[in-house]
Amino acid sequence: MAKKVEVSVEDRLRALYDLQLIDSRVDEIRNVRGELPLEVRDLEDEVAGLNTRLEKLGSNLEMIDEDIKAKKNLIEEAKALIKKYSEQQKNVRNNREYNSLTKEIEYQELEIQLAEKHIKEFKVQIEQKKEIISETKSKLKDRQTHLKHKKGELDAILAETEKEEEALIKKSEEYQKQIDERLVKAYLRIRNNVKNGLAVVPIERGASGGSFFTIPPQVQVEIASRKKVITDEHSGRILVDAALAEEQKEKMEKLFAKL
Numbered sequence: 001m002a003k004k005v006e007v008s009v010e011d012r013l014r015a016l017y018d019l020q021l022i023d024s025r026v027d028e029i030r031n032v033r034g035e036l037p038l039e040v041r042d043l044e045d046e047v048a049g050l051n052t053r054l055e056k057l058g059s060n061l062e063m064i065d066e067d068i069k070a071k072k073n074l075i076e077e078a079k080a081l082i083k084k085y086s087e088q089q090k091n092v093r094n095n096r097e098y099n100s101l102t103k104e105i106e107y108q109e110l111e112i113q114l115a116e117k118h119i120k121e122f123k124v125q126i127e128q129k130k131e132i133i134s135e136t137k138s139k140l141k142d143r144q145t146h147l148k149h150k151k152g153e154l155d156a157i158l159a160e161t162e163k164e165e166e167a168l169i170k171k172s173e174e175y176q177k178q179i180d181e182r183l184v185k186a187y188l189r190i191r192n193n194v195k196n197g198l199a200v201v202p203i204e205r206g207a208s209g210g211s212f213f214t215i216p217p218q219v220q221v222e223i224a225s226r227k228k229v230i231t232d233e234h235s236g237r238i239l240v241d242a243a244l245a246e247e248q249k250e251k252m253e254k255l256f257a258k259l
Contacts (some may be wrong), residue, residue: 010226012179013200014248016187017240019175020200021252026168027197029161036154043147050140057133064122064129071115071122078108078115167259183229190236200238202245208232215239 085101085108092098176184190199201209203220213234215223223230224241231238 009228013226013240015175015179017200017245017248018252022168022172025256026165029165033157040150040154043143043150047143047147050136054136057129061129064126068119068122071119074115075112078111082108164259202240202242208237208239211235
């Protein structure tokens, strides 16, 4: 049975800081991309929404056209009935029949007036919808141009960074496997809880990196001895000494240059 190799605290700290440098490089790449993927997605949604709106407006126009045709047919039918009733009036036998036909004629005339009124209203709606369609088409064209520009920007950035990002993510996974699970979990938890994603930081000018809180001299000595994993009592970040950090930065810069 192979003897399990004991990993020193210093080796663990170096591996942790290497992991931090890899993940920070991924963060930098994603920051360069910035809000572009979200902007592109929002623009795509907006363009899809405007196209859907145009389709609905087109359907509404077709429905209004059908309504106008129906009203015109009703007018023709009413005119035919008026003609029919007018002819029948010539052959009535009494005033009651004549008056009854007169009422029918008046009713059909009202039907024609009402249908003509509706046709006018429908035509106003058509003009209003055509104006909305024109505005929507103009907005759609503007959004499509903007989307094309933003997609071009994103594609250019992706072309430059995607390959490197994928390689870095694989490296991050590799380095995580080299560190015991408990430490990786602590690292990820701290990383998720801090704004800039820095879970492992060196001591700079007597304070933890990116912080103004001074580290007591005795604690600085302990950190420099690399005998145990020490966290900053204020931020919760894992601390490493400046010399170790510089050595690992040089090492990782060579690695990044190869990716």
